[in-house]
Amino acid sequence: MTPRSRTNQLLYQAELLLELRAGDDEHGDSRRMALEEGALALAELALVSLLREVTEHALLEHHDWRELLGSGGAGIAELQRLRELVTRPDSWLAWLVARLEALHDSDGVARRASSAAQGLIAVGSGAALADELRWCLGEAKAEIAALRETSEEW
Template sequence: MSARTRTSQLLYQAELLIETPIQEDEHAVTRQMAIEEGALALFELALESFLAEITEHARLDTRRWQVLLGADGPALAELIRLRELAAQPQSWLGWLVGMLLKLHGDDGAAKRPAYNPSMIALESNASLGDEFYSHLQSAKQEMAALRETSHEW
């Protein structure tokens, strides 16, 4: 399987997972959290596969996003573009990096919904699943554009 095929497969699997309907029972909240974090883990694998794909010509010895997207990462045009994107918190990559840092942290990325209707919500009302889906679609568009740039090399 090529890196491009693997990237597409992982993105598709993440999308399928995040769209999984949840049966309403005593485990529904925990199941939803597991699905959200599983989808994020697949998105992370897709990001690393994509990084391998667009840096194939450079023959790098790593595909870890933390290294390649770090400030002292390789000076490849595609990676520079992705670093700039990661620095924008509202971009798909800025959102993903923030979520992956949470995912790897002690508290995780998925949160239990607040059930107290008298509380004022301080965060966005969008669920992680809704945000995930929106950013995944943006990622697919950006990846297609970067593939074109990378292919030209």
Template sequence: MTPSGRTNQLLYQAELLLAVPAGDDEHAMSRRMAREEGALALLELALNAALRELTEHARLPRHDWRELLAADARPVAELTQLGELAGQPESWLAWLLSRLQALHGVEGAARREVASPMTIPVAGQRALGDELPGCILAFKATLAELRETSVEW
């Protein structure tokens, strides 16, 4: 498999996982949370695969997003662009990185739904599974642009 093929495969698998219905039995919430966190973990793998693919010409020893998107990372054009995108709080990449940090934390990234009539829903707070598809679409669009500039090298 090619590096771009692996990146595409991981993005596709994340989409497939999100398409699986949670059901409506007593395990539905746990299944939904597992599906969301599983898709998020696949997106982390896809991000690392994309970084490997886009920096192939730089022959970097590691491809972990924590290292490559750090402020003091090696000056590779694609990494610079992604670093700038990560620095924009409203960008899909900043959103993804914050969810990846949560995924690795004690609380996790998926949230339980509070289904009590006594609670007031927080405006603008969407379920992780509702936000991930948009993130995947933006990831794919950015990846297509970066692949194009990477080929030029």
């Protein structure tokens, strides 16, 4: 399988997980959290695959996203483009990197459904992790198409 095919496969699999329903029984919340974190883990694998794909011509030894998207990463145009996205708080990549860091933290990233006390108004993001991840994957796929064009020019 080519890096391009693997990237596509991982993105598709992440989207498939997000389409599964957790159910309404006593384990439903735990299943939903597992599906969300599983899809996020697949998104991380897709990011690594994408980095491998767009840096193939550079023959890099490592493709860890923290290393390549960090300030000390290789000076490749596609990586610079992604580094700029990470610094924009409203970008899909900034959102993804923040969630991946939380995923690797001992608390994880998925949260139980909050049962706000009666009479209180919940403040904050009402979007579920799955919905935000769907948005992120959609934005990523659009960016990936542009990155592939640039990479193919090499």
